[in-house]
Amino acid sequence: MKRESLEEFYKIKDLPAPDGLHNGIGHFNVFRIEDCMKPGKDVQYARRDYYKISLIHGNNRYHYADKSIEINGTTLIFFNPQVPYTWESISGDVTGFFCIFTSSFFSEGVRNNLGELPMFVPGSKPSYILDNGQEANVAGIFTKMLDEIGTDYAFKYDLLRSYLNEIIHVALKTEPAESLYDHPSASSRITAVFNELLERQFPIETPVQRFVMRSASDFAESLTVHVNHLNRAVKSTTGKTTTKLISERVLAEAKALLKHTDWNISEISNSLGFEEAAHFNNFFKKQTAITPSGYRNV
Structure with missing residues (x-):
């Protein structure tokens, strides 16, 4: 892009x-x-x-x-x-x-x-x-x-x-911003750092760039906390699971790449950390009820 x-x-x-x-x-x-x-x-x-x-x-x-x-x-x-x-x-x-x-x-x-x-x-x-x-x-x-x-x-x-x-x-x-305050708890601080680490991997700018921290365990290791502790902190702060937040961010980037680049599906799949294009297709269809190619052609 x-x-x-x-x-x-x-x-x-x-x-x-x-x-x-x-x-x-x-x-x-x-x-x-x-x-x-x-x-x-x-x-x-x-x-x-x-x-x-x-x-x-x-x-x-x-x-x-x-x-x-x-x-x-x-x-x-x-x-x-x-x-x-x-x-x-x-x-x-x-x-x-x-x-x-x-x-x-x-x-x-x-x-x-x-x-x-x-x-x-x-x-x-x-x-x-x-x-x-x-x-x-x-x-x-x-x-x-x-x-x-x-x-x-x-x-x-x-x-x-x-x-x-x-x-x-x-x-x-x-529109007053809820993010401009000192984090009131350890959970909110961990969640903020998790979000920062997640966003740091984006945007995907070339087909050779790769999204590498894809699981809750990856983030927990980087944050030097137990994965269960990370999951509880994120869930209590956002109401969503760590896996759900990662999936939503990957999906948003996938949509942007499909609509605004000429990369093929395999290149997008690889850049987003999927081992096989079929895995990316299954992920995208599960989230949107449409295939990546179908979304691109809408």
Whole structure:
């Protein structure tokens, strides 16, 4: 599956790439959507090497991992490098703003880790519908970003980082996030680390990449806990078994690879850790009631 670099972003948008794309403080830039639209050119389904936040008006459809979300109105949507995405306009009239930034830019002088924020966690809800007041607030922040990015102010990136945090907090206040707290128990801490280890194996980007930690025992060994202890902790925290969570994540990746790559079934099967393509077919059909080939051709 294609992965778009910062250099490719500027080339695709036919925009001049700033000097020092990979400097020590990371990269940040902000744009009006309408200034970057190219008639007849679709946004490619791909993972990006950068984070993106968009404030977009109109009727639009987002394809995000294996899900599609159709929204009519004003949406604040968050994209991260772990999840492939694209979007299409249904109304045809697309306006708004977006900013792109790297993890190193955000973390410079900021306490929170991007991976702790719920809108950037793979599998979480990435979009937030805004009312008129929230829309005016976020549009105003983006406008301040656009005004500031072109100045010679010595501390402009500190200011831009504060604007970025302000947008994130608008979303967090719109829908309070249960993941932004200290884990109340040992079970929740073990579950959080299990989820991190699981997500660390994704995305699958080439047919030779292989998903290797496939069982509860594999994760328990890595966490140096007994497998029964891991299973109890995960079940008590999530209501699902460890095996179920692993299967759901493998299935989500399988769907994305089937829909958005030209890899054959054997390549996808192998990359997801199945010894035989027949095992992958049986797994996929048991989960979805349809074969991988049938899903690809829907």
